[in-house]
Amino acid sequence: MSLPAVRSPWRRVILLVGFLFLYAPMVLLVVYSFNSSQLVTVWESWSLHWYRVLFQDSAMISAVTLSLTIAALAATMAVVLGTIAAVIIVRFGRFRGHTGFAFMLTAPLVMPDVITGLSLLLLFVAMAHALGWPADRGMLTIWLAHVTFCTAYVAVVINARLRELDRSIEEAAMDLGAAPLKVFFVITVPTIAPALVTGWLLAFTLSLDDLVIASFVTGPGATTLPMAIFATVRRGVNPxxxxxxxxxLLVVGIVGFIAWRLMAHEEKKRIRDIQKAKRG
Structure with missing residues:
Protein backbone atom coordinates (compact mmCIF):
# COMPACT_ATOMS: atom_id res chain seq x y z
CA MET A 1 0.00 0.00 0.00
CA SER A 2 1.40 3.36 -0.96
CA LEU A 3 2.08 6.08 1.57
CA PRO A 4 -0.51 8.54 0.19
CA ALA A 5 -3.19 5.84 0.44
CA VAL A 6 -2.31 5.24 4.09
CA ARG A 7 -2.52 8.94 4.96
CA SER A 8 -5.56 9.69 2.86
CA PRO A 9 -8.21 8.86 5.53
CA TRP A 10 -6.44 11.02 8.11
CA ARG A 11 -6.25 13.92 5.67
CA ARG A 12 -10.00 13.66 5.11
CA VAL A 13 -10.68 13.55 8.85
CA ILE A 14 -8.46 16.58 9.52
CA LEU A 15 -10.05 18.47 6.63
CA LEU A 16 -13.55 17.63 7.90
CA VAL A 17 -12.71 18.72 11.46
CA GLY A 18 -11.22 21.95 10.14
CA PHE A 19 -14.31 22.76 8.08
CA LEU A 20 -16.60 21.93 11.00
CA PHE A 21 -14.59 24.19 13.29
CA LEU A 22 -14.77 27.07 10.79
CA TYR A 23 -18.29 26.78 9.40
CA ALA A 24 -20.43 24.98 12.00
CA PRO A 25 -20.99 28.21 14.02
CA MET A 26 -22.04 30.01 10.83
CA VAL A 27 -24.47 27.24 9.88
CA LEU A 28 -25.93 27.29 13.40
CA LEU A 29 -26.32 31.05 13.21
CA VAL A 30 -28.19 30.82 9.89
CA VAL A 31 -30.48 28.08 11.22
CA TYR A 32 -31.38 30.07 14.34
CA SER A 33 -32.09 33.16 12.24
CA PHE A 34 -35.29 31.36 11.17
CA ASN A 35 -36.29 30.70 14.79
CA SER A 36 -39.48 32.43 15.95
CA SER A 37 -38.45 32.43 19.61
CA GLN A 38 -37.09 35.54 21.29
CA LEU A 39 -34.51 33.37 23.03
CA VAL A 40 -31.53 32.80 20.78
CA THR A 41 -30.65 29.34 22.10
CA VAL A 42 -34.21 27.94 22.39
CA TRP A 43 -35.75 26.58 19.21
CA GLU A 44 -39.48 27.18 18.82
CA SER A 45 -40.51 27.00 15.14
CA TRP A 46 -39.52 28.07 11.64
CA SER A 47 -40.34 31.69 10.92
CA LEU A 48 -39.22 34.78 8.99
CA HIS A 49 -40.25 37.01 11.87
CA TRP A 50 -36.77 38.34 12.66
CA TYR A 51 -36.09 39.16 9.01
CA ARG A 52 -39.24 41.29 8.99
CA VAL A 53 -38.13 42.94 12.23
CA LEU A 54 -34.72 43.62 10.69
CA PHE A 55 -36.10 45.37 7.61
CA GLN A 56 -38.31 47.51 9.84
CA ASP A 57 -35.36 48.59 12.01
CA SER A 58 -34.36 51.90 10.42
CA ALA A 59 -31.35 52.39 12.71
CA MET A 60 -29.84 49.03 11.76
CA ILE A 61 -30.52 49.54 8.04
CA SER A 62 -28.85 52.96 8.27
CA ALA A 63 -25.81 51.39 9.94
CA VAL A 64 -25.61 48.71 7.23
CA THR A 65 -25.82 51.30 4.46
CA LEU A 66 -23.15 53.47 6.07
CA SER A 67 -20.76 50.55 6.62
CA LEU A 68 -21.17 49.21 3.08
CA THR A 69 -20.63 52.67 1.59
CA ILE A 70 -17.52 53.35 3.66
CA ALA A 71 -16.13 49.86 2.98
CA ALA A 72 -16.59 50.17 -0.80
CA LEU A 73 -15.06 53.65 -0.96
CA ALA A 74 -12.22 52.78 1.41
CA ALA A 75 -11.38 49.59 -0.51
CA THR A 76 -11.34 51.45 -3.82
CA MET A 77 -9.04 54.20 -2.56
CA ALA A 78 -6.85 51.65 -0.78
CA VAL A 79 -6.38 49.74 -4.05
CA VAL A 80 -5.33 52.95 -5.83
CA LEU A 81 -2.87 54.02 -3.12
CA GLY A 82 -1.65 50.48 -2.45
CA THR A 83 -0.94 49.91 -6.12
CA ILE A 84 1.05 53.15 -6.36
CA ALA A 85 3.02 52.29 -3.23
CA ALA A 86 3.74 48.73 -4.42
CA VAL A 87 4.92 49.97 -7.82
CA ILE A 88 7.25 52.48 -6.16
CA ILE A 89 8.79 49.82 -3.92
CA VAL A 90 9.15 47.10 -6.58
CA ARG A 91 9.84 49.02 -9.79
CA PHE A 92 11.75 52.13 -8.71
CA GLY A 93 14.64 50.21 -7.19
CA ARG A 94 16.62 51.45 -4.20
CA PHE A 95 16.34 55.15 -3.43
CA ARG A 96 17.05 57.34 -0.44
CA GLY A 97 14.44 56.58 2.18
CA HIS A 98 13.39 53.29 0.52
CA THR A 99 13.69 51.28 3.74
CA GLY A 100 11.85 53.87 5.79
CA PHE A 101 9.09 54.13 3.19
CA ALA A 102 8.61 50.35 3.13
CA PHE A 103 8.60 50.19 6.93
CA MET A 104 6.08 53.01 7.34
CA LEU A 105 3.86 51.44 4.67
CA THR A 106 3.64 48.12 6.52
CA ALA A 107 3.57 49.60 10.05
CA PRO A 108 -0.27 49.58 10.26
CA LEU A 109 -0.16 45.79 9.83
CA VAL A 110 1.40 45.31 13.27
CA MET A 111 0.08 48.43 15.00
CA PRO A 112 -2.59 47.74 17.64
CA ASP A 113 -6.01 49.07 16.62
CA VAL A 114 -6.27 51.07 19.84
CA ILE A 115 -3.04 52.94 19.09
CA THR A 116 -4.06 53.54 15.48
CA GLY A 117 -7.49 54.81 16.46
CA LEU A 118 -6.17 57.07 19.20
CA SER A 119 -3.46 58.56 17.00
CA LEU A 120 -5.95 59.27 14.20
CA LEU A 121 -8.35 60.85 16.67
CA LEU A 122 -5.62 63.18 17.94
CA LEU A 123 -4.69 64.00 14.33
CA PHE A 124 -8.26 64.89 13.37
CA VAL A 125 -8.71 67.01 16.51
CA ALA A 126 -5.44 68.87 15.85
CA MET A 127 -6.40 69.46 12.21
CA ALA A 128 -9.83 70.75 13.25
CA HIS A 129 -8.23 73.27 15.61
CA ALA A 130 -5.50 74.34 13.17
CA LEU A 131 -7.32 74.22 9.83
CA GLY A 132 -10.98 74.04 10.76
CA TRP A 133 -11.22 70.72 8.91
CA PRO A 134 -12.72 68.24 9.50
CA ALA A 135 -15.34 70.25 11.33
CA ASP A 136 -17.24 67.17 12.46
CA ARG A 137 -16.18 63.58 12.83
CA GLY A 138 -18.33 61.11 10.96
CA MET A 139 -18.37 59.26 7.67
CA LEU A 140 -15.43 61.21 6.21
CA THR A 141 -13.11 60.61 9.16
CA ILE A 142 -14.04 56.91 9.30
CA TRP A 143 -13.30 56.64 5.59
CA LEU A 144 -9.92 58.33 5.96
CA ALA A 145 -9.02 56.09 8.89
CA HIS A 146 -10.01 52.93 7.01
CA VAL A 147 -8.06 53.97 3.93
CA THR A 148 -5.02 54.47 6.16
CA PHE A 149 -4.81 50.91 7.46
CA CYS A 150 -6.38 49.13 4.47
CA THR A 151 -3.74 50.56 2.12
CA ALA A 152 -1.03 48.61 3.95
CA TYR A 153 -2.80 45.28 3.38
CA VAL A 154 -3.47 46.01 -0.28
CA ALA A 155 0.14 47.09 -0.86
CA VAL A 156 1.46 43.82 0.57
CA VAL A 157 -0.79 41.76 -1.72
CA ILE A 158 0.08 43.71 -4.88
CA ASN A 159 3.75 43.90 -3.89
CA ALA A 160 3.97 40.10 -3.86
CA ARG A 161 2.26 39.86 -7.26
CA LEU A 162 4.52 42.46 -8.86
CA ARG A 163 7.67 40.72 -7.64
CA GLU A 164 6.77 37.46 -9.37
CA LEU A 165 5.59 39.15 -12.57
CA ASP A 166 7.49 38.41 -15.76
CA ARG A 167 8.59 41.79 -17.11
CA SER A 168 9.58 40.52 -20.56
CA ILE A 169 6.22 41.51 -22.09
CA GLU A 170 6.44 44.99 -20.60
CA GLU A 171 9.99 45.41 -21.84
CA ALA A 172 9.00 44.22 -25.31
CA ALA A 173 6.14 46.74 -25.43
CA MET A 174 8.48 49.59 -24.43
CA ASP A 175 11.01 48.45 -27.03
CA LEU A 176 8.24 48.80 -29.62
CA GLY A 177 7.66 52.39 -28.57
CA ALA A 178 4.90 52.19 -25.95
CA ALA A 179 5.06 54.79 -23.19
CA PRO A 180 5.62 53.49 -19.65
CA LEU A 181 2.22 54.77 -18.50
CA LYS A 182 0.47 53.01 -21.39
CA VAL A 183 2.39 49.81 -20.67
CA PHE A 184 1.27 49.98 -17.06
CA PHE A 185 -2.44 50.34 -17.84
CA VAL A 186 -2.54 48.05 -20.90
CA ILE A 187 -0.23 45.24 -19.73
CA THR A 188 0.62 45.48 -16.04
CA VAL A 189 -2.83 46.25 -14.63
CA PRO A 190 -4.63 43.41 -16.49
CA THR A 191 -1.86 41.02 -15.46
CA ILE A 192 -2.13 41.88 -11.76
CA ALA A 193 -5.94 42.13 -11.89
CA PRO A 194 -6.43 39.07 -9.63
CA ALA A 195 -4.24 40.71 -7.00
CA LEU A 196 -6.20 43.96 -7.34
CA VAL A 197 -9.48 42.12 -6.83
CA THR A 198 -8.04 40.20 -3.89
CA GLY A 199 -6.75 43.40 -2.31
CA TRP A 200 -10.10 45.12 -2.82
CA LEU A 201 -12.01 42.26 -1.21
CA LEU A 202 -9.55 42.13 1.69
CA ALA A 203 -9.80 45.88 2.27
CA PHE A 204 -13.59 45.77 1.97
CA THR A 205 -13.79 43.01 4.59
CA LEU A 206 -11.40 44.74 6.97
CA SER A 207 -13.28 48.02 6.70
CA LEU A 208 -16.68 46.36 7.15
CA ASP A 209 -15.40 44.46 10.19
CA ASP A 210 -13.64 47.34 11.96
CA LEU A 211 -14.98 48.38 15.34
CA VAL A 212 -12.12 49.80 17.41
CA ILE A 213 -10.73 52.41 14.99
CA ALA A 214 -14.18 53.54 13.87
CA SER A 215 -15.22 54.01 17.51
CA PHE A 216 -12.34 56.46 18.01
CA VAL A 217 -12.78 58.57 14.87
CA THR A 218 -16.55 58.71 14.53
CA GLY A 219 -18.98 61.26 15.90
CA PRO A 220 -22.51 61.08 17.30
CA GLY A 221 -24.07 61.22 13.85
CA ALA A 222 -22.37 58.17 12.32
CA THR A 223 -22.79 54.61 13.60
CA THR A 224 -21.28 51.76 11.63
CA LEU A 225 -22.65 48.23 11.56
CA PRO A 226 -20.09 46.71 14.00
CA MET A 227 -20.79 49.56 16.43
CA ALA A 228 -24.54 49.01 16.17
CA ILE A 229 -24.18 45.25 16.66
CA PHE A 230 -21.82 45.69 19.61
CA ALA A 231 -24.23 48.13 21.29
CA THR A 232 -27.12 45.71 20.74
CA VAL A 233 -25.24 42.64 22.00
CA ARG A 234 -24.20 44.44 25.19
CA ARG A 235 -27.89 44.62 26.12
CA GLY A 236 -28.38 40.95 25.31
CA VAL A 237 -28.17 38.73 22.25
CA ASN A 238 -30.96 39.71 19.86
CA PRO A 239 -32.25 37.18 17.29
CA LEU A 249 -22.94 35.84 4.91
CA LEU A 250 -25.15 35.39 1.84
CA VAL A 251 -23.94 38.60 0.18
CA VAL A 252 -20.28 37.98 1.03
CA GLY A 253 -20.54 34.39 -0.21
CA ILE A 254 -22.04 35.47 -3.55
CA VAL A 255 -19.47 38.24 -4.04
CA GLY A 256 -16.62 35.93 -3.07
CA PHE A 257 -17.80 33.21 -5.44
CA ILE A 258 -18.10 35.65 -8.35
CA ALA A 259 -14.67 37.11 -7.62
CA TRP A 260 -13.17 33.62 -7.39
CA ARG A 261 -14.68 32.62 -10.74
CA LEU A 262 -13.43 35.78 -12.42
CA MET A 263 -9.92 35.41 -10.99
CA ALA A 264 -9.79 31.73 -11.96
CA HIS A 265 -10.89 32.59 -15.50
CA GLU A 266 -8.30 35.36 -15.80
CA GLU A 267 -5.56 33.11 -14.43
CA LYS A 268 -6.38 30.34 -16.90
CA LYS A 269 -6.43 32.87 -19.74
CA ARG A 270 -3.06 34.25 -18.63
CA ILE A 271 -1.53 30.77 -18.53
CA ARG A 272 -2.90 29.98 -21.99
CA ASP A 273 -1.50 33.24 -23.39
CA ILE A 274 1.93 32.50 -21.89
CA GLN A 275 1.93 28.99 -23.36
CA LYS A 276 0.92 30.34 -26.79
CA ALA A 277 3.66 32.96 -26.62
CA LYS A 278 6.27 30.32 -25.75
CA ARG A 279 5.14 28.03 -28.57
CA GLY A 280 5.16 30.97 -30.99
Missing part, protein backbone atom coordinates in the same frame (compact mmCIF):
# COMPACT_ATOMS: atom_id res chain seq x y z
CA UNK A 240 -32.43 40.09 14.84
CA UNK A 241 -28.63 40.01 14.74
CA UNK A 242 -28.80 36.40 13.52
CA UNK A 243 -30.93 37.47 10.58
CA UNK A 244 -28.58 40.35 9.77
CA UNK A 245 -25.50 38.13 9.99
CA UNK A 246 -27.15 35.53 7.73
CA UNK A 247 -27.84 38.14 5.05
CA UNK A 248 -24.26 39.41 5.28
Missing amino acids: EINALASLI
